[in-house]
Amino acid sequence: MALTRAVAQSFSAQVTADNHYQLYIGDTAGTQLTLIGQNESGSTGNPGVYNWSAPESWNFQLPLGQRIYVVAWDAGSQGGWLGQFGSVAGTLFSNPSGWRHTTSSAANPGDSQPNLLPTLLLDIASAASGGSWLANPPSSGANGTGPWGTIPGIASSAEWLGVPSNSGPVTIFRSEFVGVPEAPGVSAAVVAAVFGAVATIRHHRHRP
Numbered sequence: 001m002a003l004t005r006a007v008a009q010s011f012s013a014q015v016t017a018d019n020h021y022q023l024y025i026g027d028t029a030g031t032q033l034t035l036i037g038q039n040e041s042g043s044t045g046n047p048g049v050y051n052w053s054a055p056e057s058w059n060f061q062l063p064l065g066q067r068i069y070v071v072a073w074d075a076g077s078q079g080g081w082l083g084q085f086g087s088v089a090g091t092l093f094s095n096p097s098g099w100r101h102t103t104s105s106a107a108n109p110g111d112s113q114p115n116l117l118p119t120l121l122l123d124i125a126s127a128a129s130g131g132s133w134l135a136n137p138p139s140s141g142a143n144g145t146g147p148w149g150t151i152p153g154i155a156s157s158a159e160w161l162g163v164p165s166n167s168g169p170v171t172i173f174r175s176e177f178v179g180v181p182e183a184p185g186v187s188a189a190v191v192a193a194v195f196g197a198v199a200t201i202r203h204h205r206h207r208p
Contacts, residue, residue, distance in 0.1 A: 008061035009179055011068075014153045015083035016055040018160075019043065019075040020109070022116060023058060025066050028178075030125030033069065033117060036060045041113045043075065051111075055083070055153050068092075068175040071104065071120060072163045075111050080140055080160040081173070082151055092177055093158040100133040101161075104170040116170070123172060133174060138162040 015023055017039060026033035037058050040046045045053040062068065072081040085092040092098055106119040127133050140160040144150045148160070163171040 008063045009087050009089075011058075011060055011062055011085050011087050013058045013060070013083060013085045014055040015039075015058065015070065015081065016052045016151055016154070017072045017081035018050070018052040018079050018148065019073070019111065020051065020113065021070055021072040021081050022113070024069040024071065024120070025060060025062055026069060026124070027066055028124075028174075029128050030121050030123070032066075033121055033124070035117065038113050042111050052082075052148060052151070055151060057153070062087075062179040064179045066179050068177070069120075069124075070094075070099075070173040071116060071170060072161075072173065073108050073170040074163050074165050074167060075108075076165075076167055078140070078147075078165045079163040079168075081163070082143055082148075082154055082158050082160050084154050084158050085175075091155070091157075092175065093155065094161050095157075095159045096136040096139050096161070098176055099137055099161065099173045100135055100176065101137040101171055101173050102127040102132050102134060104172050106170045108167045108170055110167060120172065124174075127172070137171075137173060 015021060020039055022038040023036040024033050025036060037056060039056055040051055043051055045051050048054040068085060070081055081094060083094045104120065104123045106116050140162055143154050143156050143158045161173060
C-alpha cells in the first residue's frame with residue numbers, strides 16, 4: 001500500500017485592493033499565520049494612479065491543512081479586494097462561494113500597513129472557536145466592472161469582494177480551500193477534485 005505524503009502546494013497569486021490588503025497563509029485554529037505580502041502604503045499606486053490600479057504578484061507554498069487568508073480594509077469611499085490564486089490543480093478566484101469572512105478587532109489602519117499579526121491570530125482563533133466565519137462575502141461584480149475598470153493580470157472570473165466602506169472595520173477572508181495531501185501518482189487528480197469544489201468567482205469596488 002502506498003503511503004500518502006504531505007507536501008506544500010505551489011501557488012502563484014495576483015491580488016489588489018481598494019484600498020489595502022495583507023496576504024497570509026495559516027491554520028484554521030489561529031495558532032500560526034505567515035505574512036506573504038501586502039500592497040503599498042498611501043493612496044497612489046506603484047505603478048498605477050491608485051493603490052488598486054495594478055495587482056501585486058506573489059509566489060508561495062501552501063502546506064497541508066493550511067488556508068489562504070486575505071485581510072482587507074478601505075481608506076474611504078467604496079472598498080474591496082480582487083485576486084486569483086493559481087496552482088497545478090487550477091485557479092481559485094475571489095468570489096463569494098470560495099471564501100468566508102469575519103470582522104477583525106483591529107482598528108482601521110487607513111493608508112498605512114502596520115503589523116496586524118498579533119491581533120489577527122486572536123481574531124482567527126476567536127472566529128474558529130465561536131463559529132463566526134460567515135459564508136458568501138458580498139461581491140460588487142467581476143473584474144472589469146466600474147468604477148475600477150479592468151485590472152490587468154487578473155481574469156474576468158475574479159470578483160471584487162467587499163469590505164465596509166468609509167474607513168470601516170478591517171475584514172478577514174479565509175479560503176474554503178485547504179492544502180491537501182499528495183499521494184504519488186494520483187496527486188494531481190486528488191488536488192483537482194478538492195480544488196474544483198471551491199474554485200469559482202465574483203467581485204466588489206472602491207475609490208480612494
